[in-house]
Amino acid sequence: MAQRYGGKFSPDPTASDGAPRSERRRKQVNPAGGRSNVMFIPAIPLVATTLGDGAIPMTLGLAGAAIWTLSAWLLREGLQAEAAFNDRKIARRPALPRKILAAVGMGIGAGLAVAAHLNAPGILSPLLFGLCTGALHLAAFGIDPMKSKGMEGVDTFQQDRVARVVDEAEKHLSAMTDAIMRAKDRQARAKLEDFQEAARTLIRTVEEDPRDLTAARKYLGVYLQGARDATIKFADIYARTGDKEARDDYFALLDDLEDNFAARTRKSLLDDRSDLTIEIDVLRDRLAREGVRLDR
Numbered sequence: 132m133a134q135r136y137g138g139k140f141s142p143d144p145t146a147s148d149g150a151p152r153s154e155r156r157r158k159q160v161n162p163a164g165g166r167s168n169v170m171f172i173p174a175i176p177l178v179a180t181t182l183g184d185g186a187i188p189m190t191l192g193l194a195g196a197a198i199w200t201l202s203a204w205l206l207r208e209g210l211q212a213e214a215a216f217n218d219r220k221i222a223r224r225p226a227l228p229r230k231i232l233a234a235v236g237m238g239i240g241a242g243l244a245v246a247a248h249l250n251a252p253g254i255l256s257p258l259l260f261g262l263c264t265g266a267l268h269l270a271a272f273g274i275d276p277m278k279s280k281g282m283e284g285v286d287t288f289q290q291d292r293v294a295r296v297v298d299e300a301e302k303h304l305s306a307m308t309d310a311i312m313r314a315k316d317r318q319a320r321a322k323l324e325d326f327q328e329a330a331r332t333l334i335r336t337v338e339e340d341p342r343d344l345t346a347a348r349k350y351l352g353v354y355l356q357g358a359r360d361a362t363i364k365f366a367d368i369y370a371r372t373g374d375k376e377a378r379d380d381y382f383a384l385l386d387d388l389e390d391n392f393a394a395r396t397r398k399s400l401l402d403d404r405s406d407l408t409i410e411i412d413v414l415r416d417r418l419a420r421e422g423v424r425l426d427r
Contacts, residue, residue, distance in 0.1 A: 170203035188247040195243030202236030205229045228275040238265030303355040313366040329392040
């Protein structure tokens with residue numbers, strides 16, 4: 132009897148077009164990849180070259196290395212915040228300008244590194260090196276978003292409520308991702324990613340129109356928390372026993388949740404269209420009373 136084998140290039144029999152849905156999604160590139168990780172490296176040679184040069188050079192070198200490391204971390208966080216800002220249609224500017232602070236820190240660290248290797252006293256050379264380093268850092272990585280986008284006419288109080296619900300929902304999704312890794316099952320991870328994609332689509336819909344929060348709050352709170360607890364229990368059981376029945380039950384749960392989340396998203400979009408149609412009809416009637424006729 133023929134046996135189906137799975138693999139990276141093997142079709143998923145559960146997909147309608149022969150490819151797993153998790154592979155048909157848009158690929159996400161880590162915004163803080165190699166570019167920001169490279170910035171952690173300069174601190175290592177700075178420490179190595181100043182440890183044996185005396186108390187003052189060593190202190191300056193260690194201080195510069197510490198500031199460089201902190202700046203590299205700020206840069207990575209700033210790139211991730213900028214990517215999240217660009218990915219959303221409605222977003223507030225980051226409260227902390229991490230990329231700008233990273234450039235300032237890199238400049239200060241460069242000044243300390245130059246001062247640690249100079250035998251002659253003076254601050255002109257360290258100052259010039261620091262200014263050039265900070266300017267080059269800004270030229271390479273840019274600055275943080277300085278203005279919010281899509282916030283015109285948005286109720287900030289309602290938006291804050293949405294932000295709290297979204298943050299809690301993202302915590303549940305992250306906990307599910309961490310838990311499913313313990314199961315060590317590729318298909319389970321792919322199935323969970325499909326559900327998470329549907330959940331994040333609903334999250335983006337609510338972010339773009341906070342009026343949907345009341346209807347979607349149960350999905351982003353109670354349902355996601357239940358899915359998180361179910362994922363943790365499944366991962367623990369499957370990692371110990373490899374129970375196929377538990378795996379099938381978990382997959383069925385994810386399918387039901389994915390369908391429910393997708394249906395909630397579609398209903399939100401239809402409601403938005405209905406609201407727009409009503410507003411257009413009201414405007415047409417008002418113009419008609421003023422003697423202005425519009426062809427339908």
